[in-house]
Amino acid sequence: MTSTPSDPAPTGDFDAVVVGAGFSGLYALYRLRGFGFRTRVFEAANGVGGTWHWNRYPGARSDAPSTDYSYSFDDALQQEWDWSEFYPSQPELLEYLNHVADRFDLRPDIQLETRVTAATFDETTDLWTVTTDTGESVTARFLVLGTGNLSVPRDADFEGLDSFEGELLQTSSWPQTPVDLTGKRVGVIGTGSSGVQVVPSVMDAAAHTKVFQRTPPFAARGANRKITPEERAELRARYPEYRAHARTHAPGIDNNPGDKKTTDVTPEEMQREYEERWAVGGHSVTVAYTDVMVSEEANETLADFLRARIPEVVKDPKTAELLTPRGYPVGARRVVLEIGYYDAFNRDDVELVDVRTTPITRITPKGVLVGDEEHELDALILATGFDAMTGAVLKIDIRGLGGQTIQEKWAAGPVSYLGVSTAGFPNLLFIAGPGSPSVLTNVVVAIEQSTEWITQLMADAVADGVTRIDVDAESERQWVEHVNEVAAATLFMQGDSWYIGANVPGKPRVFMPYAGGVPAYIERTDAVRAEGYPGFLLTKGSDELASTGSAS
Ligand code: NA7
Numbered sequence: 001m002t003s004t005p006s007d008p009a010p011t012g013d014f015d016a017v018v019v020g021a022g023f024s025g026l027y028a029l030y031r032l033r034g035f036g037f038r039t040r041v042f043e044a045a046n047g048v049g050g051t052w053h054w055n056r057y058p059g060a061r062s063d064a065p066s067t068d069y070s071y072s073f074d075d076a077l078q079q080e081w082d083w084s085e086f087y088p089s090q091p092e093l094l095e096y097l098n099h100v101a102d103r104f105d106l107r108p109d110i111q112l113e114t115r116v117t118a119a120t121f122d123e124t125t126d127l128w129t130v131t132t133d134t135g136e137s138v139t140a141r142f143l144v145l146g147t148g149n150l151s152v153p154r155d156a157d158f159e160g161l162d163s164f165e166g167e168l169l170q171t172s173s174w175p176q177t178p179v180d181l182t183g184k185r186v187g188v189i190g191t192g193s194s195g196v197q198v199v200p201s202v203m204d205a206a207a208h209t210k211v212f213q214r215t216p217p218f219a220a221r222g223a224n225r226k227i228t229p230e231e232r233a234e235l236r237a238r239y240p241e242y243r244a245h246a247r248t249h250a251p252g253i254d255n256n257p258g259d260k261k262t263t264d265v266t267p268e269e270m271q272r273e274y275e276e277r278w279a280v281g282g283h284s285v286t287v288a289y290t291d292v293m294v295s296e297e298a299n300e301t302l303a304d305f306l307r308a309r310i311p312e313v314v315k316d317p318k319t320a321e322l323l324t325p326r327g328y329p330v331g332a333r334r335v336v337l338e339i340g341y342y343d344a345f346n347r348d349d350v351e352l353v354d355v356r357t358t359p360i361t362r363i364t365p366k367g368v369l370v371g372d373e374e375h376e377l378d379a380l381i382l383a384t385g386f387d388a389m390t391g392a393v394l395k396i397d398i399r400g401l402g403g404q405t406i407q408e409k410w411a412a413g414p415v416s417y418l419g420v421s422t423a424g425f426p427n428l429l430f431i432a433g434p435g436s437p438s439v440l441t442n443v444v445v446a447i448e449q450s451t452e453w454i455t456q457l458m459a460d461a462v463a464d465g466v467t468r469i470d471v472d473a474e475s476e477r478q479w480v481e482h483v484n485e486v487a488a489a490t491l492f493m494q495g496d497s498w499y500i501g502a503n504v505p506g507k508p509r510v511f512m513p514y515a516g517g518v519p520a521y522i523e524r525t526d527a528v529r530a531e532g533y534p535g536f537l538l539t540k541g542s543d544e545l546a547s548t549g550s551a552s
Contacts, residue, residue, distance in 0.1 A: 012127045012139035014040045016458065019116045019396070022050015024146030024431040024447045026097065027071065029106050031455040032144075035462075040140070041106075042132055044115035046176075048101045050148050052093040055194070057171040057381070059201030060090035063193065063222065063337040064442045065282070067235055068253045070096065072243040073448060077103065079236055087224045087337070118397035119143050121426060126467040126541050128427060141467065142458055145393060146431045146451075149439050152391030154504050156382050158189075159362035166367070167379040171198055172386065181205045181379055187368055189360070190383030191217055193336045198383055199350070200340035209350045210375055212360065212368060215333070215496075216325040218306050222337030223281025250517030252437070252445030256280075257287040262298040265289075274305040286335055293331050293490045303330040313342040319352050320345075332495025388498040389434045389512040390414050400425035401470075413501070413510030415480045416471075417535050418525055420454060423471040429454045434512040435483050437521050439499070445518060453525050457533065467541030475535030487511035 014037075018028045021043035032039040045053045052060075062069040066083035081096060088096070101107050118131040128143040153172040161168070169179065171194040186206040188195050191213045203209045235242070246254050256277075262270060270289075277285040285305070291298035307324050314320035323342065344350045358371040367377040390410060398406040401424045409415070409422060416422045419436025421429055431454065432438040432446040439446075461469050492499060492511055501507035514521060528534060 012125075012141050014038045014138060014140040015462075016040075016142040016144055017042065017116075017119075017128065017130045017138065017140040018144045018146055019043075020050055020146035020148060020151075020392075021045075021048040021101075021110050021112070022052070022146060022148055022151075023071075023097070023444055024148065024451060025050070025110075025144075026100055026104075026106055027073065027448060027451045028144050028146050028431060028455065029109055030073070030104050031451055032458070033109070035455060035459040037142075037458070037462075039109055040138065041110040042114045042116050042130075043110055043112050044133075046113050047094075047098070048106075048110060048112075049094045049097045050146075051151060052090055052097060054151070054173050055171060056090050056094070056176070057169075057174040057194065057198050057201075057383075059197035059199075059339075060171070060174075060194070061085075061087045061197065061224075062093065063087060063283070064253060064444070066092075066227070067239075067242070068246060068442045069093075069444050071100065071444065071448065072240075073452075074104075075240055078239050078243075082232065083227055085224055085226060087222060087339075116396055118399075119428075120399045121401065121428070123401060126427065126539075141462075142427045142429060143398075144429045144431065144454065145433070146447075147392035147396075149389045149392075149432065149443070150386040150498075152387045152395060153382075154385050154387045154391075156384055157505070158360060160369075161363045163365045164363050164367075164380055165365045166377055169379060169381045171195070171381060171383040183207045184378035185367075185376060186210070186379045186381065187212060187375060187377040188381045188383055189355075189368070190385060191215070192383065192385055193217075193334065194385075195381075195383035196336045196338055196341045198381060200344045202381070203344055203347065203350050206379075207349065209344070210353050210368075210377070211350070212353045212355045212370070212375075213322070214356050214359070216323050217333065217336045218303065218325050218330040219336045219338040219341065220283055220285050220306070221278055221281045221309070222339040224339050246442070247445060247449070247522060248519055250441075250519065251283075251287075252441040252449075252518040255282060255284045255287055258289050260289060261291040262289045262295070262301050263291070270301060271305070274302070278305075278309065282337065283335065286331060293329075293492070296329065296491065299329040299331070299491055306330060310342060314345050316345070322352055322354055328495040329491040332491050332493070332499075333497040334499075385498060385503050387504050387507070388501070389439065390501075390507075391504075393430070393433075398425065398428065400428065411508070413508040414512055415476055417476040417479050418528065419450070419514060420457070420525075421469065421471045421536075423473045423476045426468045426470040429458070429469075435479060436514050437516070437518050438513045440513045440515055441518050449518070449522060449525075453529065456529065457536070460529075460533075461538055464538070465540045466538045468537070468539040470537040470539070472535050472537055479535075482516075483514050484511065486514065486516045490515055 016039045018041040066088040115133040127139045189212045311320040361369040414434035416435040419433045432450045496502035
C-alpha cells in the first residue's frame with residue numbers, strides 16, 4: 001500500500017500498528033513487511049524481547065526446550081543460531097531475540113519506550129487512531145496486539161508494601177542494573193514458575209532465603225544440560241521436518257505423548273512408565289497417559305507419582321510435606337519445572353514459610369508479617385504472577401463500533417472468534433489471543449501459527465479491497481461455546497489458576513485458552529481460510545485501497 005498526505009483515500013499513517021516487540025511483535029513485523037504493509041511497532045520497554053526483556057531475574061528460563069522455544073519460520077536462522085542449553089536461559093533468549101531484530105533489520109520500524117494507551121476505531125474511514133504515552137497519535141488500518149499473555153504483573157496487593165525499607169524486587173520487572181544480594185536476608189513470595197526458578201538462583205549469594213508459600217505447585221524434573229555439538233548437528237539435519245512434526249502434537253511440541261489410558265495398564269506398568277519419563281525429565285511425565293486431564297482417577301495416579309518424588313529429595317519430612325501439593329488436579333495449574341528447587345530446602349540457610357495456614361498479614365518496614373510473626377528481610381522478591389491473557393489488552397482504552405470499549409465487551413471474560421478477533425472491534429487482531437491454544441502450548445508455535453494466519457487474513461483482505469474485517473457475533477458465540485465445551489470436558493476448571501483468572505481478585509472466572517490442542521486448531525483455522533473466511537464480516541470500503549499484491 002502506498003499513501004502520501006495528499007492522498008484522497010484514507011489509508012492511514014500506517015497499514016498496521018503492532019503493539020509489543022516480543023516473539024509476537026517481531027514476527028508480525030517480519031510477516032507484514034513481507035506483504036508490503038507499512039508497519040509501526042510500539043514497544044513500552046527500552047529494548048525488544050517482551051517477556052524476556054522484563055523477566056530478567058536470576059534463574060529465568062523457558063520450560064520448553066530451546067529447539068522448540070525458537071522461531072521456525074526461517075531455516076537459515078535456526079541453522080545458524082547455537083543454543084547452548086537444553087532449556088534456554090533468559091540472557092540467551094534475549095540475545096536471540098535481539099539477533100532476530102538485527103538479522104531481519106526490524107529495528108527501523110520499532111519504536112521503543114512508547115506505550116500504546118488508547119485506540120479508537122473510526123467508522124467512517126475504517127482506520128484505528130492509536131495513541132501513545134509519548135503523546136503521539138497515528139492512524140492505521142489494522143491494530144495487531146502482540147502484547148503477550150503473561151506480561152502485566154497482577155497487582156501486588158499486600159498491605160504496607162510501600163513501607164518496606166529493604167530492597168523490593170519483582171521477578172516480572174527485574175532491574176536492568178545488577179542486583180547484589182550478597183549477604184542479605186532475602187524473602188521470596190510466590191512459588192509458581194518464577195519463584196521456583198529464582199529461589200535456587202539467589203540462595204548462594206543470600207545470607208538466608210525465606211520462601212513464602214501459599215500453594216505448593218506440582219513439579220516435573222527440569223533436566224537441564226548443555227547441548228553437545230553432536231546433538232546440535234543431528235538436530236540441524238532434521239530441523240524443518242521436526243518443526244512440522246511438532247505442530248502435529250497438541251502442545252505444539254513432541255514431548256512423547258503416550259497413547260494409552262491409565263486404565264489400559266497395570267499399576268506396575270504405570271509406575272515404570274512414569275519412572276522412565278521422570279528419568280528423561282521435562283513435561284513428558286505429564287503426558288504419559290491420555291486420560292490424565294479428563295479423569296480424576298487417572299490424574300491422581302500422576303499426582304501421587306509426583307508427590308512421591310518430593311521426600312526423595314527433601315530430607316526434612318515436615319518441609320517435604322509442606323511442599324506437597326494436594327487438593328487440586330495436577331495440570332489444572334501449570335506444572336513447574338524444578339531445577340534445584342526442592343534440593344534448596346536441604347540447606348540450613350533456606351527456609352519454607354507456610355502462608356496458607358496463616359496468610360501474610362502485611363509487609364512491614366522490616367520484612368513480612370505472617371500472623372504475628374515478623375520475618376525480617378533485607379530484600380523482598382515478589383514472584384506473585386500475572387494478570388494473564390487479558391491484562392495487557394484491557395490496559396489499553398480500546399473503543400470499537402459505537403464507541404463500545406473492550407473493557408465493556410469483555411466484562412464477563414474475553415470472547416473472540418478463533419482467538420483472532422472480537423465482534424464489534426474491526427481490524428483488531430490478537431496474536432495467540434484468548435480462545436486460541438496460546439498458553440497451553442509451546443507458545444512460540446502458537447505465536448508463529450497465529451501470526452501467520454492473521455497476517456494472511458489481513459493481506460487477503462487488502463488484496464480484495466476489504467477495509468473492514470469484523471466478526472459475526474453468532475460465529476463468535478459458537479466458538480466461545482466450543483472453547484468452553486472443550487474445557488468443561490477436562491479437569492482444567494478445578495484448579496484456582498491464572499488460566500481461569502482465579503489469581504486476580506474480581507476477575508471473571510472463565511477458562512481463557514483453547515484446550516483443543518494445536519492440530520485441531522490448525523485444522524479449524526486452515527479450513528476457515530480455505531473456505532473464504534466464514535464467520536468474518538469482510539466489508540469493502542468506498543475508498544479505493546491499492547492492493548498489496550497476493551499473499552505468499
Ligand atoms: P504464578 O504461577 O501465577 O505464581 C504466582 C505465585 O505467587 C503463586 O505461588 C501464588 O500463590 C503466589 N501469590 C500470589 N499472591 C500471593 C499472596 N498474597 N500470598 C502468598 N502467595 C501469593 O506466576 P509465575 O510468575 O510464577 O508464573 C507465571 C507463568 O509464567 C508460568 O505459569 C509460566 O507459564 C511462565 P497461589 O497459587 O495464588 O496460592
